[in-house]
Amino acid sequence: MARKPKHVPETTKHLDRFKYTQDQAIEKPFNWAQMTRLLRYVKPYWKKLLPISIIAMLIATIVRLIVPILIGRVAIDVAIADGNTNLLIQLVVGIAIMYLLSYIANMLRIKYVNILGQNVIYDLREHLFSHVQKLSHKFFDNRSAGSILVRIMNDINSLQELFTNGIINLLMDIVMLTGIIVILFALSPKLALAILVIMPLMFYISTKLRRNIRRSWQDVRIQQSKLNSHLNESLQGVRITQSFSQERENSEYFDGVNSENFEAWNVATRKSAMFRPFVEMSNAIGTVILVAYGAFLILQGDITSGTFVTFAFFIGMFWEPISRLGQMYNQLLMAMAASERIFEFLDEKPNVKELENAKEIKDMKGNIKFDNVQFAYDEKRIALHDINLEMKQGETVALVGHTGSGKSTIANLISRFYDPTKGSVKIDGVDLKDATIDSVRQQISVVLQDTFIFSGTIMENIRFGRPDASDEEVIEAAKVVGADEFIQRLNSGYETEVEERGSILSAGERQLLSFARALLADPRILILDEATASIDTETEMKIQEALGLLLEGRTAIIIAHRLSTIREADTIYVLENGRILEYGSHSELMEKKGEYFELVKAQFQMLDAI
Numbered sequence: 295m296a297r298k299p300k301h302v303p304e305t306t307k308h309l310d311r312f313k314y315t316q317d318q319a320i321e322k323p324f325n326w327a328q329m330t331r332l333l334r335y336v337k338p339y340w341k342k343l344l345p346i347s348i349i350a351m352l353i354a355t356i357v358r359l360i361v362p363i364l365i366g367r368v369a370i371d372v373a374i375a376d377g378n379t380n381l382l383i384q385l386v387v388g389i390a391i392m393y394l395l396s397y398i399a400n401m402l403r404i405k406y407v408n409i410l411g412q413n414v415i416y417d418l419r420e421h422l423f424s425h426v427q428k429l430s431h432k433f434f435d436n437r438s439a440g441s442i443l444v445r446i447m448n449d450i451n452s453l454q455e456l457f458t459n460g461i462i463n464l465l466m467d468i469v470m471l472t473g474i475i476v477i478l479f480a481l482s483p484k485l486a487l488a489i490l491v492i493m494p495l496m497f498y499i500s501t502k503l504r505r506n507i508r509r510s511w512q513d514v515r516i517q518q519s520k521l522n523s524h525l526n527e528s529l530q531g532v533r534i535t536q537s538f539s540q541e542r543e544n545s546e547y548f549d550g551v552n553s554e555n556f557e558a559w560n561v562a563t564r565k566s567a568m569f570r571p572f573v574e575m576s577n578a579i580g581t582v583i584l585v586a587y588g589a590f591l592i593l594q595g596d597i598t599s600g601t602f603v604t605f606a607f608f609i610g611m612f613w614e615p616i617s618r619l620g621q622m623y624n625q626l627l628m629a630m631a632a633s634e635r636i637f638e639f640l641d642e643k644p645n646v647k648e649l650e651n652a653k654e655i656k657d658m659k660g661n662i663k664f665d666n667v668q669f670a671y672d673e674k675r676i677a678l679h680d681i682n683l684e685m686k687q688g689e690t691v692a693l694v695g696h697t698g699s700g701k702s703t704i705a706n707l708i709s710r711f712y713d714p715t716k717g718s719v720k721i722d723g724v725d726l727k728d729a730t731i732d733s734v735r736q737q738i739s740v741v742l743q744d745t746f747i748f749s750g751t752i753m754e755n756i757r758f759g760r761p762d763a764s765d766e767e768v769i770e771a772a773k774v775v776g777a778d779e780f781i782q783r784l785n786s787g788y789e790t791e792v793e794e795r796g797s798i799l800s801a802g803e804r805q806l807l808s809f810a811r812a813l814l815a816d817p818r819i820l821i822l823d824e825a826t827a828s829i830d831t832e833t834e835m836k837i838q839e840a841l842g843l844l845l846e847g848r849t850a851i852i853i854a855h856r857l858s859t860i861r862e863a864d865t866i867y868v869l870e871n872g873r874i875l876e877y878g879s880h881s882e883l884m885e886k887k888g889e890y891f892e893l894v895k896a897q898f899q900m901l902d903a904i
């Protein structure tokens with residue numbers, strides 16, 4: 295019986311905010327092109343692992359097919375009928391040896407088939423991950439991390455069964471079923487026909503039933519994934535939930551999904567419980583036909599008792615391959631859906647493409663030039679209009695302007711996370727479109743407001759800037775930016791483990807770490823995008839000097855809302871709605887009494903008000 299949610303709401307309108315989409319089709323029609331593409335992943339292992347698996351499978355299957363014949367037609371009809379003990383002993387020894395052989399063959403088959411499957415899954419996952427990592431920002435703009443994760447993990451997992459057992463089982467079942475049918479017809483066509491006549495019907499019902507059961511389990515999985523998404527969001531956002539007192543709504547929704555999960559589970563287990571009895575019933579029907587008609591045929595002298603016994607053995611054996619073949623078909627349809635999604639990602643090309651004859655920008659100097667640059671993230675909205683700007687080697691340039699005016703977009707174009715829609719961005723006179731992506735990015739560091747901290751130690755996190763840096767160099771970098779002081783205060787200093795996203799650190803501390811990271815990387819171009827926004831004014835003043843060191847000798851682009859931080863910049867560009875309104879040094883712009891002057895005035899007024 296389904297459970298009722300504990301809090302039964304009068305209306306569910308207030309729960310509308312919970313939306314967890316499930317857009318993933320579970321199965322798709324069979325598609326040869328896709329199958330061939332999947333099989334390409336098997337190819338490297340084909341020669342080495344498949345022959346041995348097939349031979350092992352054949353040995354085990356042949357033993358299973360021969361033993362009932364030996365028992366029925368030789369042991370009963372010949373040895374027992376003639377009282378030939380010698381033959382009986384030989385048979386017993388022979389059958390024992392055959393079973394031993396089949397045991398070894400089965401072990402080998404399972405071993406090699408698993409190695410094959412695991413290798414294919416490993417390669418596919420590796421291929422997909424390395425491909426996704428290379429995709430441009432635009433790809434990630436339109437997808438949640440969760441949906442990408444599902445493809446790399448779940449979709450590939452769902453192919454695992456196909457590659458480990460599916461292919462070999464398919465061959466084994468076909469060999470087995472054909473073998474049984476041929477043997478039964480050879481022994482007694484009449485009895486074979488009587489028993490096998492129900493096979494197509496049973497095959498049909500079993501495949502339908504299995505599919506029905508599988509769909510019910512899919513429902514369970516969908517409910518569970520909803521539960522997971524909700525749980526994940528609730529735990530991540532627990533602080534906000536508590537501060538807005540939304541715990542009750544959360545619980546209501548959770549109760550609802552939990553009880554749907556409970557109900558789906560109930561349905562699935564009820565249906566699953568029907569399958570075993572169905573197989574037993576099919577066996578029973580076969581047995582009844584065998585006993586009734588087989589006995590009649592024995593009395594007629596049409597078949598021997600040995601044939602009867604052989605038939606009895608085979609009745610218990612042909613159900614397994616039949617139901618597995620049905621399952622295999624279902625599995626194939628699921629594999630089609632999963633592989634379609636995997637291939638969709640694999641076919642995705644990076645928007646930022648590297649030309650075949652792209653050149654490396656060696657020993658970058660850091661002269662940046664925007665020539666009539668236009669850029670749009672999507673067709674409808676243009677983020678940058680006709681931007682012309684120049685940043686000279688070693689200069690510090692500041693970008694200011696209202697939220698959404700295009701400052702970060704300019705930074706994104708310098709790092710070549712996107713290519714301009716029109717015009718060109720050049721570094722040292724080379725159009726970025728003609729340069730190798732690595733040579734550009736390796737010489738540029740970006741420090742963001744919300745810097746990403748990886749799980750690992752503080753030392754490792756700073757070393758991310760330059761993996762070959764020594765411990766001393768890491769500590770030196772931390773000292774220069776003023777991060778050493780707080781790191782020393784942590785329980786294990788530089789060896790302190792920071793959890794995922796660095797939640798044990800304050801936002802300001804995370805920023806100091808990313809300064810250290812950037813300094814260690816020693817880039818030619820440094821982009822600070824709201825990099826000091828989370829640092830208090832006192833600390834900021836302290837690190838101003840360090841910042842001076844950090845900027846020295848490099849071209850620096852500073853994006854800041856707090857205008858006090860950019861006074862010293864060589865040139866300040868003021869942006870509005872994706873256009874440059876004015877530019878110049880602080881004093882020039884103040885004299886001009888334009889937009890910059892207004893921005894500074896507004897900030898002073900705000901400070902005065904405090």
Ligand SMILES: Nc1ncnc2c1ncn2[C@@H]1O[C@H](COP(=O)(O)OP(=O)(O)OP(=O)(O)O)[C@@H](O)[C@H]1O
Pocket residue numbers: 435671672677695696697698699700701702703704
């Ligand atoms: N990934 C994206 N996809 C689509 N549009 C985007 C994307 N990133 C930014 N935009 C849009 O482009 C415009 C410029 O954004 P940008 O981030 O450059 O502004 P900004 O000046 O850096 O703002 P802020 O001061 O808030 O950081 C905005 O209208 C924004 O909505």
